[in-house]
Amino acid sequence: MTNFFRLNERELRKKTVTLPEMKNLIKAVIFDLDGVIVDTAHYHYLAWKKLAAELGIDLSPQDNERLKGVSRMQSLEIILDLGGVSLPEKQKETIASKKNRWFLEYVDQMTPADVFPGVKELITRLKKNGIKIGLASSSKNAARVLELLQINDLFDAVVDGTMIVNSKPDPEIFILAAHKLQLQPNECVVFEDAEAGVEAALAAGMKCVGVGDPGQLRIANHVITKTGQFEINELQRL
Numbered sequence: 001m002t003n004f005f006r007l008n009e010r011e012l013r014k015k016t017v018t019l020p021e022m023k024n025l026i027k028a029v030i031f032d033l034d035g036v037i038v039d040t041a042h043y044h045y046l047a048w049k050k051l052a053a054e055l056g057i058d059l060s061p062q063d064n065e066r067l068k069g070v071s072r073m074q075s076l077e078i079i080l081d082l083g084g085v086s087l088p089e090k091q092k093e094t095i096a097s098k099k100n101r102w103f104l105e106y107v108d109q110m111t112p113a114d115v116f117p118g119v120k121e122l123i124t125r126l127k128k129n130g131i132k133i134g135l136a137s138s139s140k141n142a143a144r145v146l147e148l149l150q151i152n153d154l155f156d157a158v159v160d161g162t163m164i165v166n167s168k169p170d171p172e173i174f175i176l177a178a179h180k181l182q183l184q185p186n187e188c189v190v191f192e193d194a195e196a197g198v199e200a201a202l203a204a205g206m207k208c209v210g211v212g213d214p215g216q217l218r219i220a221n222h223v224i225t226k227t228g229q230f231e232i233n234e235l236q237r238l
């Protein structure tokens, strides 16, 4: 018989999920888009880096981590802050639109083949196991990206940057996604590549699988390098 007093917290959590009342608690997976389903996080970086360079600011990959998951205007504020640059509101709007045009030049070249390997298969497997699928992206371009990738039909509910007031790390987007899926937050697991996104998921009362560098995403419940690597038997054990 297991001696529960000798188990650490993670082991204990694994043990307790086998109790009947905890079984199959997770009923949905909510995916972030940029950097989780497709490599658009890289396109955001390239476009922001070009804009930052025009302003005389060097945007390092490490600084870029802070832009992931947050809104377009908040990303710009972070860059201006890094460079100690202050600009009038009107000019901020103008250069944010310019960044968006550059971003869309990359996006518009995408095809369904650009979905990360194994993602569609993972979603299909989750669905076969009765798990609902949501999408929660702070991007106002999410609808366009989903359409180009032809993956709209995979999702039972979609929330994007046009539907929220506060972007990640605020939990609003995930709470709204759970509501649209007609589930409680603790019945949902989030897949996120952004630190702000992991924070938002946890603040919403959800479990979170980080996609990327375990050092960067250490507050997530579990971290994988690529979305397609996820083993679905992990879902009820997070």
Ligand code: G6P
Residues within 6 Å of the ligand: 034, 041, 044, 067, 068, 069, 070, 071, 072, 075, 100, 137, 138, 139, 140, 141, 142, 161, 194
């Ligand atoms: C996502 C990305 C962020 C981006 C934000 C807004 O959350 O991770 O890097 O800034 O969406 O994107 P948008 O397409 O509306 O500029």
Ligand code: MG
Residues within 6 Å of the ligand: 032, 033, 034, 035, 036, 041, 068, 069, 192, 193, 194, 197
């Ligand atoms: Mg992301």
